[in-house]
Amino acid sequence: MSHPLPSQMRAVDHGAGGDVSCMTLAHAALPSVEPDGVLIRVHAAGVNRPDILQRSGKYPPPADASPFMGLEVAGEVVAVGQQTTRFRVGDMVCALTPGGGYAEYCATPEAHCLPIPSGLTITEAAALAETFFTVWANVFQRARLTAGESILIHGGSSGIGSTAIQLASVFGASNIIVTCGDQAKIDYCLALGANHGINYKTEDFVERVKAITDGRGVDVVLDMVGAPYFQKNLDVCAVEARIAQVAYQHGFKAELNMQALMMKRLTWTGSTLRARPKSAKAEIAASLEREVWPLFSAHLAALRPRVHATFPLADVAKAHRMMEAGEHFGKIVLTVAPGAQVHGQSVS
Amino acid sequence: MSHPLPSQMRAVDHGAGGDVSCMTLAHAALPSVEPDGVLIRVHAAGVNRPDILQRSGKYPPPADASPFMGLEVAGEVVAVGQQTTRFRVGDMVCALTPGGGYAEYCATPEAHCLPIPSGLTITEAAALAETFFTVWANVFQRARLTAGESILIHGGSSGIGSTAIQLASVFGASNIIVTCGDQAKIDYCLALGANHGINYKTEDFVERVKAITDGRGVDVVLDMVGAPYFQKNLDVCAVEARIAQVAYQHGFKAELNMQALMMKRLTWTGSTLRARPKSAKAEIAASLEREVWPLFSAHLAALRPRVHATFPLADVAKAHRMMEAGEHFGKIVLTVAPGAQVHGQSVS
Numbered sequence: 001m002s003h004p005l006p007s008q009m010r011a012v013d014h015g016a017g018g019d020v021s022c023m024t025l026a027h028a029a030l031p032s033v034e035p036d037g038v039l040i041r042v043h044a045a046g047v048n049r050p051d052i053l054q055r056s057g058k059y060p061p062p063a064d065a066s067p068f069m070g071l072e073v074a075g076e077v078v079a080v081g082q083q084t085t086r087f088r089v090g091d092m093v094c095a096l097t098p099g100g101g102y103a104e105y106c107a108t109p110e111a112h113c114l115p116i117p118s119g120l121t122i123t124e125a126a127a128l129a130e131t132f133f134t135v136w137a138n139v140f141q142r143a144r145l146t147a148g149e150s151i152l153i154h155g156g157s158s159g160i161g162s163t164a165i166q167l168a169s170v171f172g173a174s175n176i177i178v179t180c181g182d183q184a185k186i187d188y189c190l191a192l193g194a195n196h197g198i199n200y201k202t203e204d205f206v207e208r209v210k211a212i213t214d215g216r217g218v219d220v221v222l223d224m225v226g227a228p229y230f231q232k233n234l235d236v237c238a239v240e241a242r243i244a245q246v247a248y249q250h251g252f253k254a255e256l257n258m259q260a261l262m263m264k265r266l267t268w269t270g271s272t273l274r275a276r277p278k279s280a281k282a283e284i285a286a287s288l289e290r291e292v293w294p295l296f297s298a299h300l301a302a303l304r305p306r307v308h309a310t311f312p313l314a315d316v317a318k319a320h321r322m323m324e325a326g327e328h329f330g331k332i333v334l335t336v337a338p339g340a341q342v343h344g345q346s347v348s
Numbered sequence: 349m350s351h352p353l354p355s356q357m358r359a360v361d362h363g364a365g366g367d368v369s370c371m372t373l374a375h376a377a378l379p380s381v382e383p384d385g386v387l388i389r390v391h392a393a394g395v396n397r398p399d400i401l402q403r404s405g406k407y408p409p410p411a412d413a414s415p416f417m418g419l420e421v422a423g424e425v426v427a428v429g430q431q432t433t434r435f436r437v438g439d440m441v442c443a444l445t446p447g448g449g450y451a452e453y454c455a456t457p458e459a460h461c462l463p464i465p466s467g468l469t470i471t472e473a474a475a476l477a478e479t480f481f482t483v484w485a486n487v488f489q490r491a492r493l494t495a496g497e498s499i500l501i502h503g504g505s506s507g508i509g510s511t512a513i514q515l516a517s518v519f520g521a522s523n524i525i526v527t528c529g530d531q532a533k534i535d536y537c538l539a540l541g542a543n544h545g546i547n548y549k550t551e552d553f554v555e556r557v558k559a560i561t562d563g564r565g566v567d568v569v570l571d572m573v574g575a576p577y578f579q580k581n582l583d584v585c586a587v588e589a590r591i592a593q594v595a596y597q598h599g600f601k602a603e604l605n606m607q608a609l610m611m612k613r614l615t616w617t618g619s620t621l622r623a624r625p626k627s628a629k630a631e632i633a634a635s636l637e638r639e640v641w642p643l644f645s646a647h648l649a650a651l652r653p654r655v656h657a658t659f660p661l662a663d664v665a666k667a668h669r670m671m672e673a674g675e676h677f678g679k680i681v682l683t684v685a686p687g688a689q690v691h692g693q694s695v696s
Binding site: 246247248255256258259261265269271 | 490574575578593594595596600601602603604605606607609610611613614615616617618619620623624
């Protein structure tokens with residue numbers, strides 16, 4: 001049994017790309033459902049930094065992806081492919097998408113969908129996938145953060161940073177140190193579970209981390225800043241530490257002294273999420289559901305995504321302007337269907 | 349029961365350090381045996397590149413190590429500490445040492461000793477520890493080379509390179525590619541088990557590896573060259589590849605474009621052996637004995653260390669000159685006690 005579906009939907013079209021003014025709310029055909037996929041009626045869609053890059057034409061989507069932006073959604077399953085085995089029409093899910101989340105309907109593989117953790121709103125659930133997949137795959141799977149270890153999280157108040165603080169805290173990190181650009185963001189991170197905040201505009205984070213850790217350094221560094229931090233990240237590492245690189249927001253070229261890599265037996269690794277094959281994302285989803293989803297019941301307050309603001313789909317330009325200004329704490333979410341709750345400083 | 353031991357021994361003293369002429373065969377007190385250690389009457393001692401650095405004053409030994417050079421030996425246990433549990437006076441062992449191998453007697457922790465694989469001469473056994481510990485810890489433990497994967501081994505004809513070819517081959521690597529400085533060394537590597545040899549003086553190894561692997565790149569890179577190869581190593585990596593850095597023979601500073609690290613999800617790691625705590629070396633020894641030592645019986649010819657030349661302890665200057673010239677294939681060994689066999693182009 002399936003709901004009667006319209007033939008058309010509204011979606012954010014960024015045309016040839018450009019600044020926020022390039023986006024319009026257009027009519028488009030509903031996406032087709034793959035045999036192993038589902039079609040979701042989007043209630044809410046998360047806004048992420050790669051969306052900004054895609055809009056401005058700097059991060060073209062993979063060839064087989066939706067032309068529309070939007071890497072994560074929450075909503076109701078309204079159609080399923082023949083090879084699906086789990087979710088049924090009517091189920092509420094949160095999902096990582098191959099793009100196309102900024103729309104009333106979005107198609108994604110069934111294996112990239114997860115049940116909505118009990119206690120979360122749809123809007124919060126829409127803000128889960130991109131950062132949970134990214135932090136889990138990089139900080140926990142690749143960089144192997146374990147209980148009792150310390151972590152330095154750059155961009156602590158970003159979506160990625162907020163999720164990293166929350167997961168590190170719930171998984172028993174001994175010392176969670178963040179860098180932020182002002183005291184309000186540091187306070188936000190401390191409230192989320194960070195133990196120490198460093199204002200990178202006024203303090204040298206290498207010196208401060210060394211002081212905080214009695215000269216030992218940290219076991220894991222999560223970085224999205226890139227080039228200007230490469231050498232400092234190596235310097236701030238403890239013996240056997242791991243650096244997880246999830247973006248290069250300020251470049252990827254630098255003059256480096258790599259002596260510490262060998263002398264301290266470091267591991268420098270990283271990954272992008274979007275380019276990975278369907279099966280790899282399905283493995284991350286399965287690992288998240290097994291290792292992290294069960295923790296929501298006992299740690300709901302600690303793990304609840306921090307939604308800074310919501311905007312109706314038609315106000316996507318405001319959402320992008322807010323992310324570009326970098327003044328937000330946590331996530332920005334687009335509300336698409338009436339079921340999506342309004343959070344934070346939302347204006348409709 | 350213990351053998352009567354002399355109070356003095358001969359050992360190579362490099363004084364304040366310098367060129368090969370700084371070394372003399374001096375008289376010294378026997379090293380004392382730690383409670384968890386053994387004293388070995390050295391039959392043969394391997395020569396390694398860090399010895400050259402130590403002699404020239406560029407690599408001072410750890411504070412608690414012997415002042416003498418020599419990181420690996422084979423010989424007879426002649427005294428054991430009170431806390432030892434395994435080896436007894438009279439046992440023949442090969443061992444990693446904290447220095448002091450260039451001598452008639454050498455003390456080392458019992459846990460850094462291994463039985464001599466059946467079928468090896470004492471001289472060959474003396475050439476095992478440093479390269480087997482280094483290659484095992486870096487290529488197999490840190491960089492996780494597994495059967496069916498490809499590996500690029502720089503310095504293929506060096507001690508480290510030779511051991512890496514042998515172990516990669518026995519563990520089922522699909523494609524073993526080496527770089528060397530001339531055709532004779534390439535031929536030597538092919539005879540050891542390499543599938544492809546690249547002359548780095550006349551060929552671009554990035555282009556050649558891409559051609560050999562149909563553009564895919566390799567799964568593991570073993571590098572000891574350092575700075576001039578950093579960028580090329582990143583370029584030559586397949587998706588999810590690992591780089592194991594075991595030395596920086598040509599420097600550790602370079603201008604780097606790190607984009608590939610994230611885009612290809614690479615892991616760049618490495619380690620030194622000497623600086624590691626006793627317990628870490630003991631773990632590597634235990635892993636080697638469990639995973640590698642049993643393979644000697646079925647793969648003796650494939651795993652037998654290649655001893656290029658042997659020199660009596662008194663001719664240590666000749667051994668160092670040979671290593672400095674870089675014209676050797678495989679290992680150079682000092683014969684100390686009469687039991688040590690003469691290999692290769694030895695002259696006494």
